[in-house]
Structure formats: C-alpha cells, structure tokens
Amino acid sequence: MQASRARLFKEYKEVQREKTADPDIQLVCDDSNIFKWTALIKGPSETPFEGGVFQLAFAVPEQYPLQPPQVRFLTKIFHPNVHFKTGEICLDILKNAWSPAWTLQSVCRAIIALMAHPEPDSPLNCDSGNLLRSGDTRGYQSMARMYTRLAAMPKKG
Amino acid sequence: MMGDHGNSEDEYVYVSDDDDDISGVDDCDDDYEADDYDDNRDEFQAVDVSIVTGPSSKVITKESLLAAQREDLVRIMDLLSVKEHHARALLIHYSWDVEKVLAVLVEHGNDELFAAAGVKVVEHDDGPSSLQFSSTVSCNICYDDVSATEVTTMDCSHCFCNDCWTNHFIVKINEGQSRSITCMAHKCGAICDEAKIRCLVGARDSDLAEKFDRFLLESYIEDNKRVKWCPSVPHCGNAIRIEVDELCEVECACGLQFCFGCSSEAHSPCSCLMWKLWSKKCQDESMTANWITVHTKPCPSCHKPVEKNGGCNLVRCICKRTFCWHCGGQTHDFYGCGRYKDKDVEMDTQSAKRDLERYMHYYNRYKAHTDSFKLERKMKKTMHNKINKLYESDTSSKDFSWITNGLNRLFRSRRILSYSYPFAFYMFGNQLFKEDRKKKKQRYEEEEEGEEGEKKKKRQKYEEEKKKNKQLEDDMKKERTIKQDLFEDQQQQFEANVEKLSMYLEEKFESYSEDKFKDWKMRTIALSVTTDNLGRNLYEFIETDLLGCFKDADHKIAPYKSKGVEKASEHHSSLGI
Numbered sequence: 001m002q003a004s005r006a007r008l009f010k011e012y013k014e015v016q017r018e019k020t021a022d023p024d025i026q027l028v029c030d031d032s033n034i035f036k037w038t039a040l041i042k043g044p045s046e047t048p049f050e051g052g053v054f055q056l057a058f059a060v061p062e063q064y065p066l067q068p069p070q071v072r073f074l075t076k077i078f079h080p081n082v083h084f085k086t087g088e089i090c091l092d093i094l095k096n097a098w099s100p101a102w103t104l105q106s107v108c109r110a111i112i113a114l115m116a117h118p119e120p121d122s123p124l125n126c127d128s129g130n131l132l133r134s135g136d137t138r139g140y141q142s143m144a145r146m147y148t149r150l151a152a153m154p155k156k157g
Numbered sequence: 158m159m160g161d162h163g164n165s166e167d168e169y170v171y172v173s174d175d176d177d178d179i180s181g182v183d184d185c186d187d188d189y190e191a192d193d194y195d196d197n198r199d200e201f202q203a204v205d206v207s208i209v210t211g212p213s214s215k216v217i218t219k220e221s222l223l224a225a226q227r228e229d230l231v232r233i234m235d236l237l238s239v240k241e242h243h244a245r246a247l248l249i250h251y252s253w254d255v256e257k258v259l260a261v262l263v264e265h266g267n268d269e270l271f272a273a274a275g276v277k278v279v280e281h282d283d284g285p286s287s288l289q290f291s292s293t294v295s296c297n298i299c300y301d302d303v304s305a306t307e308v309t310t311m312d313c314s315h316c317f318c319n320d321c322w323t324n325h326f327i328v329k330i331n332e333g334q335s336r337s338i339t340c341m342a343h344k345c346g347a348i349c350d351e352a353k354i355r356c357l358v359g360a361r362d363s364d365l366a367e368k369f370d371r372f373l374l375e376s377y378i379e380d381n382k383r384v385k386w387c388p389s390v391p392h393c394g395n396a397i398r399i400e401v402d403e404l405c406e407v408e409c410a411c412g413l414q415f416c417f418g419c420s421s422e423a424h425s426p427c428s429c430l431m432w433k434l435w436s437k438k439c440q441d442e443s444m445t446a447n448w449i450t451v452h453t454k455p456c457p458s459c460h461k462p463v464e465k466n467g468g469c470n471l472v473r474c475i476c477k478r479t480f481c482w483h484c485g486g487q488t489h490d491f492y493g494c495g496r497y498k499d500k501d502v503e504m505d506t507q508s509a510k511r512d513l514e515r516y517m518h519y520y521n522r523y524k525a526h527t528d529s530f531k532l533e534r535k536m537k538k539t540m541h542n543k544i545n546k547l548y549e550s551d552t553s554s555k556d557f558s559w560i561t562n563g564l565n566r567l568f569r570s571r572r573i574l575s576y577s578y579p580f581a582f583y584m585f586g587n588q589l590f591k592e593d594r595k596k597k598k599q600r601y602e603e604e605e606e607g608e609e610g611e612k613k614k615k616r617q618k619y620e621e622e623k624k625k626n627k628q629l630e631d632d633m634k635k636e637r638t639i640k641q642d643l644f645e646d647q648q649q650q651f652e653a654n655v656e657k658l659s660m661y662l663e664e665k666f667e668s669y670s671e672d673k674f675k676d677w678k679m680r681t682i683a684l685s686v687t688t689d690n691l692g693r694n695l696y697e698f699i700e701t702d703l704l705g706c707f708k709d710a711d712h713k714i715a716p717y718k719s720k721g722v723e724k725a726s727e728h729h730s731s732l733g734i
Contacts, residue, residue, distance in 0.1 A: 003299060003324060010300040065298060066328040083468050090469040099343040100298045100325060122471040 004064040008034045011103055025108045035060040038074070039108050043152065044116040048144035049077070052152030056111065057087075058104060068098035071107060076151040078144045080118045080129035089114070090124045214417075214725040216410045217384065217396040221728045225398065226377040229255055237262070243276045245373065246348040249336050250274035253381035275339060275348040277312040296321055298341060309357065313347035315340050323357045330358065330365055333475070335372035336380070388420045389413045397725050404429075406715040406722045414722040416715065423722050426573065426699045427580045428712035431589070435579040439520065454485055519582040526575030533567060533659060540564055543667045559678070563685045564662060569721045570655045570688050577648055577695070584703055585641045589712075640702060647695050654688045689719045 012034070015027045023042075030036035037058035043049025055074040061067045071094060073087035081090040093102060093110055102110075123129025131140040217225050232255055233244040250273065251257045261270045271278060293302045296318035303318040310316040321341070326349070329338045338354060340347045351373060359366035378384045384398045393411035406423040408414045415422055419429040427435065453462035458478035465472055470482040480486060544557045583589045661681050669677060696717035704712050 003320070006301075007299050014300075063324075063328055066325050086468065088468045090467075090471075095467070095469075096473055097344075099345075100321065100341045101343045122469060124468055124470075 004060065004062055005034060007065055008060060011105070014103075015105065022105070022109075024112060025105065027104055027108065035062075035064075037069075037104060039104070041108055041112055043148060044112055047116050048141045049079075049115050049148050049152070052148040054152050056108065058107075060104075065100040065102070068094050068102070069104065069107065070094075071111065076147055077115075078125065078128055078147040079115060080120045080123040080125055080132060081114060083124045084128075088124060090119075090122055213401045213405065214397055214399045214407045214723060215728040216725040217378070217398055217728050218410070219394050222374060222377065222396070225728055226374065229253060229377075233258060237267075239276075239278060242348075242351045243271075243278060245351065246276050246337075247271070247274045249376050249380055253377060253384070275337070275346040277314075277347045294318075298325075309353055311340050311347060311349050311353065313340050313342070313345050315342040315345055315347075317341055319357055322353075323361055326354050326358050326369075327362065327365060330369050330372070333372075335369050336376045385417060385420060387411060387413055388415050398728065404713045404715050408722045408724045410725065410727070418713075418715075423572070423715070424576050425715040425717075426696060427576045427583075428704070428714050430712060431580060431583040432576075434583065434588070438516070454480075454482065456480065457485055515586070516582065519578045523575050523578040526571060526578070529659070530568065530571045530575060533571060536662065537564065540662070546667055559682055559685075560662075563658065563681050565721060566685045566688055567655065567658050567662060570651070570658070570692055573692055573695070574648075574652055574655055577651075580699070581641075581644065581648070584644070585637065644698065644703065647691070647698055651688070651691045651695055654684060654691055658684050658688055693717050693719065 008029075012029050015029075024044075025042075026040040028038050028040075030038070037060065039056040039058065041054050041056060043052040043054065052075075054077060057072055057074050059070040061069065071089055073082055073089065075087075076084070077087070078084065082088070089111065091110065091114055093099075093107070118128075118132060120129040120132035128140060128143070131137075131143065229248060230241060230244045233239070233247060234241060236259070237244070237247075239247075247258055247270070248255070251261070258270070261273070292305055294305050294308050294316065295302050296308065298317050298321035301318065303320075307320075308316050308318050309322050325341050326338060329335065338349045339345065340349060351369075355366050355369060358369060378386055378396045381398075383400075384396050387393055387395045387397060387409040389395075389409065389411050393409060393413070395409050395411060397407050397409055397417070399405060399407065399417055404416075404418045406414060406416050406425060416424055416429060416432070419433060421429075421432060421436065424432040453464045454472075455461070456463050456474035456476060456478055457480050459474060459476040461474065461476070463472060463474050465482055471479055472482045473479045540560065544560060547557055548555065658681070661677070661684060664677060666674060666677050696714075700714065700716075704714065
C-alpha cells in the first residue's frame with residue numbers, strides 16, 4: 001500500500017515535470033484519490049482514429065506496480081480489442097505480460113500502439129475483428145472513422 | 158509345490174497349468190517359506206519375471222521426496238554442468254522429463270534449451286557489487302535512489318532494489334507461481350535465482366519462504382508426468398512414481414489402489430474416459446459440481462477447471478495454455494467455433510426410455526457386484542481366524558496360503574466383474590466411439606473405392622452407392638452384435654466362476670474331515686486358476702478385439718495382472734542421501 005502510493009506519487013511528479021514531453025498523452029490524477037487516474041490520448045495519425053481524442057480511465061490496484069492497473073476506454077471506440085460497450089481492453093501487457101517496469105505513461109503509449117496495430121485474432125469486439133479478418137479493411141476503417149467522428153471529436157457548431 | 162501332503166499326482170495336475178497361482182504365493186507369504194517347493198521355485202520365478210519386469214512403481218513419501226528430486230537435479234547438473242537452480246528451472250520447464258531436456262539439447266543446442274526455460278547462465282562473479290559499493294543506484298520500479306548494498310542483480314543482469322524484489326516475489330508466491338518467478342524487467346523471461354528469492358523473502362516473512370520451498374519441492378510431483386499424488390482422503394502424504402511409460406494401476410503404501418491415468422479408483426477394464434462418464438452419471442449432482450459446470454471450463458491441456466475472470470474470450474490457463482472460451486479449442490482459431498453445427502439429436506421420449514432401461518440394466522449389475530465385493534471383504538477377517546484355527550489343529554500340512562490366494566483372487570475378480578458392466582455400457586452403446594465408427598466406415602469405403610475406383614467414377618450410380626452404404630452399415634452392425642455376444646459370453650463364464658469361488662470360500666471347511674478338506678482344497682485351487690485364466694482372456698479380448706479396432710480413440714486400459722494391483726515399493730535414493 002505504502003509502496004504503491006509512493007510510486008504513484010513519483011509518477012505524478014514525473015508527469016507534472018514532463019507535461020510537454022509527449023503531446024499525445026495527457027495524464028491526470030484524481031484530486032482526492034491517487035489510485036484513480038484519467039488520460040486523454042490522441043488517435044494516432046494515418047489510422048481511422050486520427051483527429052479523435054479518447055478518454056481512458058485507470059483504476060490502480062493497491063499492489064501496483066506488481067499488479068497491472070485496470071484500464072478502459074470511456075470514449076466509445078470501434079476497435080477489435082476493445083469491448084464496444086464496456087470499453088474493456090484486451091492487451092497482453094495489462095494481463096499476463098505485465099511487468100512492474102511499466103508506468104501509467106508507458107501503458108498509454110502501448111494503448112496508442114494497439115490502436116494503430118489491432119490484433120483481430122483475439123477480439124473483444126467480434127464485428128470489428130471479423131471485418132479485419134475477412135480482409136475488409138475499407139469497411140473496418142469507415143466504421144472506425146464514423147465512431148471516431150461521433151464520439152471522439154468535438155461537435156461542430 | 159506342496160509335495161508333502163501325499164497324492165502328488167493330483168497336485169501335479171494343477172502345478173503344470175498354474176504358474177500363476179504359485180507366483181501369486183510369493184506376495185502374501187508371511188511365514189511361508191517352506192522348503193518343500195524350493196526346487197520348483199526358480200522356474201516359477203522365471204515365469205514371473207517375464208510377466209512383470211521389475212518394480213514399476215515407487216512410493217515417494219514426504220521424506221524421500223527431496224532425495225527423489227535431487228536425483229534428477231544432479232543428473233542435469235552433471236550433464237550440463239549448471240548450478241542447481243538452473244537445473245531446477247530447466248526441469249520445471251520440461252516437466253521433470255530428463256530425456257526431454259537431453260533431446261532438446263541434442264536437437265537445438267544449449268542456447269535454445271536455456272532460452273526456452275528462461276535460464277540465463279552467466280559467468281560474472283559478484284564483482285560489480287563491490288565496485289558500486291559506495292555509490293547509489295536508482296531502482297526502476299520504485300524510482301527511489303538506494304544504496305548499492307540494498308539492490309540485487311539477477312542472472313539476467315537486471316538490477317532492482319531489494320524491497321521491490323521482495324514485494325514482487327511475495328505477490329508471485331501468493332499467486333501460486335513459485336515455480337517460475339520471472340524477472341521484473343519488461344520482456345525479460347529469465348527465471349529468478351531461487352536462493353536469492355529465499356533469502357529476500359525469508360528476511361521479511363519466514364513462513365512464506367517456507368511455503369516457497371515447499372512449492373518448489375512439490376513441483377516435482379505436480380509438474381511431473383510420471384509422479385502423482387496418492388488420491389487418498391484424508392491425504393496420506395505420499396506420491397507414486399512409475400518407471401514405465403504406460404497406463405497402470407498402483408497401490409500406495411497407505412493401501413489405496415488407484416488408476417495412474419486419472420487418479421480415481423482402479424477401474425479396469427473400463428477406460429479412464431468410460432469411468433469418468435460412468436461415475437459422473439451415477440453420482441448425484443452436487444452443488445459444487447453444478448457451480449463448476451456453470452462457471453468453469455476444463456483446460457484442453459491440463460484438464461483443470463478454469464474460471465474466466467475477464468472479458469477476453471481467449472483464456473489462459475495457469476499451465477500457460479491459451480484456449481477459446483466458446484468452444485474450448487486449443488488454438489485461438491475463432492473461425493470455426495461460431496458456426497452452428499447441427500447435431501442430429503433425436504430426443505423422442507421413446508428412445509429416452511430405452512436409454513434409461515439400458516442404463517438401469519448395467520447399473521444394477523454393477524451395483525450388485527460392488528455390494529458383493531464389500532460383503533466379501535468382510536470374509537477376510539473370519540477367514541484369518543479360520544486359518545489360525547487350522548494351524549492349531551494337527552493336520553499334515555501347515556501351509557494354507559492357497560486359501561488367502563483364493564480369497565484375493567475372488568476380490569480381484571469381483572472388482573473386474575463389476576467394472577466390466579460400465580465397460581459394456583459404453584462399449585456397445587452409442588455415446589462413445591461414434592466418431593471412430595464413422596472413421597472406420599470411411600476406411601472401408603476408401604478401401605472399396607480403391608479396388609474399383611475407376612469403374613465407379615465412370616458409372617456414378619447413385620442408387621448403387623446408396624445400397625452399398627446400407628449394406629456396409631448392416632455389416633458393421635452385425636460385427637458389433639457378434640462381438641457383443643462374444644464379450645457377454647466371456648463375461649457370463651467369468652461371472653459364473655466368480656460366484657462359484659465365492660460359494661466355495663464361504664463353505665465351513667474348518668469342520669471338514671480330512672478327505673473332504675482335501676477335496677475342497679483341490680476344487681478351490683483349480684477354480685482359482687480357471688477364474689484367473691478367464692479374467693486374462695476377458696482382458697485380452699477387450700484389448701485386442703474390442704478396443705483394438707479403434708486405434709484413434711484414447712481408450713487404453715491397464716493390463717491384466719493376475720497378482721492384482723501392484724504395490725508400489727519404497728523409494729530408495731541412489732545417491733544415498
């Protein structure tokens with residue numbers, strides 16, 4: 001408990017100091033609870049998520065960093081490895097490939113990488129996975145782009 | 158044998174066709190080392206050896222576990238000249254199969270062998286630590302600067318502070334992953350040095366360090382294909398190691414007999430699958446069983462029930478096997494699993510009723526024999542008393558081991574008989590072997606097509622094919638009926654003999670006159686031999702004619718042993734520890 005608090009506090013300071021280091025990621029700690037974080041990440045360029053801003057919710061366990069944080073998308077996203085309703089993410093480093101050397105910041109980076117390189121073979125969103133697996137890249141991209149427009153971009157006017 | 162109570166001609170008759178009953182004598186001799194059959198003994202032992210080659214199973218007690226494990230460790234340490242913790246990591250990764258380790262070594266070489274098991278062998282001494290003695294090191298986990306004396310470097314040369322290491326180990330041990338605690342660094346699969354783990358964890362929580370040691374030790378049993386815990390309840394603390402790579406039934410030092418394949422009671426001639434299905438069918442469904450069926454799925458690799466704790470349908474078992482939650486398939490090939498497969502189930506009430514009747518037929522007989530077995534077990538004590546009485550009375554012979562042998566034969570045969578009913582239930586039923594029968598049919602068809610394939614392709618006569626199909630089905634049905642008849646005949650014969658033996662042994666022989674007693678002895682011994690032969694024939698028939706046709710199916714049964722289930726011998730370390 002103490003160890004996780006200390007580590008999170010250090011990560012917090014690191015985030016404050018290098019706020020401008022990675023413009024794609026904006027990590028914010030909850031005012032009253034250091035175990036709750038949110039992040040805003042930008043959709044990577046040359047993907048259907050480009051131009052969108054996605055919100056992530058982090059729930060950090062007390063045994064962090066020995067156990068991985070639980071992360072989910074708050075913004076709706078059409079992606080094979082993200083549950084369409086709950087926003088749950090299927091990513092190996094958040095499950096059995098977790099290493100205590102990861103930080104919240106690097107988890108965000110991994111999620112951005114996942115957005116650019118989906119794994120259609122272990123889908124949480126089967127519709128999305130099936131589109132990709134059947135080779136319908138165009139169908140997948142237009143669906144993903146539509147949801148990015150609908151959910152992850154500021155409404156015009 | 159037993160040449161001194163006269164009438165040697167009669168006795169010679171059964172000696173000649175009775176190699177087995179005599180070798181059976183050997184295992185229940187307390188004070189039975191009579192000289193009078195010594196001259197025959199060698200010959201019989203020779204027969205014995207040809208049947209069973211040496212003790213094929215050993216009991217590993219809590220005390221000998223360490224020594225047994227060390228044997229394998231030392232072999233690997235000597236052969237590969239590695240340290241103990243490396244040898245252990247290798248053996249754990251390869252399920253304690255020394256041959257497998259060596260095979261991988263020969264095929265892929267040292268580097269690949271070590272890499273696969275997460276073993277990093279480094280030559281560096283503890284030199285660098287003295288170099289950094291005065292400086293501080295920044296730990297990449299807690300981001301604290303700690304003095305160089307407070308950090309630990311593993312074989313993979315990753316260095317973190319002792320506090321972080323300890324926390325990591327405690328989490329892993331509590332998660333039940335003591336056997337393969339890997340380094341904390343990202344993508345580093347190196348197994349941590351057990352001595353360092355022990356030292357660090359022990360400093361904070363000595364109970365947990367002990368637990369860690371126990372887990373490491375028990376890995377020898379739990380990850381090892383040739384070693385299994387004795388399934389006794391309450392647990393006797395023993396494990397059994399088999400020396401041969403085949404299905405068998407063993408008896409633990411605690412007296413429990415069990416099947417090494419599935420750890421349930423010894424059930425041959427039923428195969429493990431048959432027995433599992435049967436006991437499940439007979440057992441009332443308890444709440445726990447219900448919960449397990451609803452919430453878990455068996456891992457296709459280790460068969461432990463797995464509960465899903467996340468959304469992802471690609472589930473990873475603790476044995477590291479990933480499988481699809483929907484279909485239980487081993488690979489993550491989701492393509493086929495969503496397709497609806499039409500199972501032609503015809504569940505009209507008529508067939509359900511017939512099925513039930515069929516089941517009750519077999520169940521009643523199975524139950525009757527199991528009950529008889531329980532009653533006959535009680536005879537053991539009364540028989541013992543009777544034999545003691547015979548000792549006291551002055552008969553010419555003091556050798557009554559054949560009575561105990563006959564009794565043991567009865568116990569074994571009775572069990573075989575009771576298990577032969579569930580065997581028949583599945584063997585001649587429609588539940589199992591469906592796929593195999595289909596395959597067999599295909600094989601027939603292919604064979605025939607090969608013979609006149611050319612002609613057939615030209616003609617393409619649909620009608621004829623249909624007719625042929627029907628005939629083929631009829632033929633197979635006929636074959637099945639013939640086999641079932643044969644099996645049932647043998648079973649009935651065996652059963653009749655078992656009942657007769659039971660009757661003989663229940664006779665009040667202690668009050669017989671000398672002549673009558675001699676007659677009773679002759680009858681009992683002869684019957685015991687016949688029963689043994691019939692039992693062996695039954696097994697042979699099952700193995701070759703019934704199960705032998707379905708080579709693809711994994712129905713194997715433990716071989717027939719006329720001495721009964723083999724008692725595992727004590728493990729004696731060859732290292733002398």
